[in-house]
Amino acid sequence: MDKKKNGVSRREFLATTTLAAGDAAPMTAAAPHETARAAASDDSLNGVCDIHIHASPDSRPRSITELGFARTAQQAGYRAIMYKSNDWSCHDRAFLIREALPGFDVFGSLIMNRLLGDRVNVHAAKQALKTTGNLCRCIWMPTLDAAYHCAREKRGKGIPVLDDSGRVLPEVTRVMELCAEADIIFATGHCSPAESLMLARRAREVGVGKFVVTHVNSLIWTMTPDQIRQTADMGGFVELCCLPCFWGPGTAMPQYPAMSMNAFIDFARIVPERAFISTDMGQAGLPTPLEGMRAAIAALLASGLPKAQVDMMVKETPARLVGLKA
Ligand SMILES: [Zn+2]
DSSP: OOOOOTTOOHHHHHHHHHHHHGGGSOGGGSOHHHHHHHHHHHHTTTTOEEEEEOOBSSSSOBSSBHHHHHHHHHHTTOSEEEEOOSSSOOHHHHHHHHHHSTTOEEEEEEEOOGGGOSSOOHHHHHHHHHSTTOOEEEEEOOSTTBHHHHHHTTOOOOBOSBOTTSOBOHHHHHHHHHHHHHTOEEEOTTOOHHHHHHHHHHHHHHTOSOEEEOOTTSGGGOOOHHHHHHHHHTTOEEEEESGGGTOSTTSSOTTSOOOOHHHHHHHHTTOGGGEEEEOOBOBTTSOOHHHHHHHHHHHHHHTTOOHHHHHIIIIIHHHHHTTOOO
């Protein structure tokens, strides 16, 4: 249903995306007003920080490579990007990408998935923080191997963050301490909303300055507005991802229900001062992270959200979270 609220329907949103995807179309095909619109929307990417991007090399098919997309983002005027690999390290590769693209802020992160063992691995976190370049700016709790995710998909026992009585495990607390000391992001990955609130409480006790609940608008991780406010009240941040607006029937990822742009915008209105927007994109067959971000910004502005608030969510807050000046 293309219900119109906040001024932007899903069809219009996707039309913006198609326009963005028209980068590859012959120049002669674009009417003058379309060219002007494309240029105007490119301006909107100036200063953007997308801190959740998937790229090759990876164990899943991706539409972009880490080096290739960093180059694209730099040319488009982004201020910074951060990669997320569900399996491998990427903070070390970020060091090399920077050698190829001097002056551009590329960051990596580390995820506590099965590759690092069956429990959250404190040693791996310490080593990531010691790696040349100091470019690991986020440690994510387990994602595809998270206990909650595995249980929901009946894939056996996953990696826990809480013990049987619901207390945060000591190794998770230790990783929180490391993130607090290094002043980097501690992100909840694919923990359940209830687990994420437990983690938020513990993170506040530990003194984590950059606690993030991962994609609170996505599938089985969707938080209620009340849970989002609770996270913010405890000093945490919530991440809103564009990806759910791009998958769904008729796309390369038809198995997931598409989120309407209106629903996405509603999430952005809950606690804009403690929320930020990233794409979580890079999947093969879907629009690129750049196209996703451009379309999301256009839709947010068209919905009437003040530009200052949109800038805060796509530029200032994510910049601060990866350690850049706001
Ligand atoms: Zn992701």
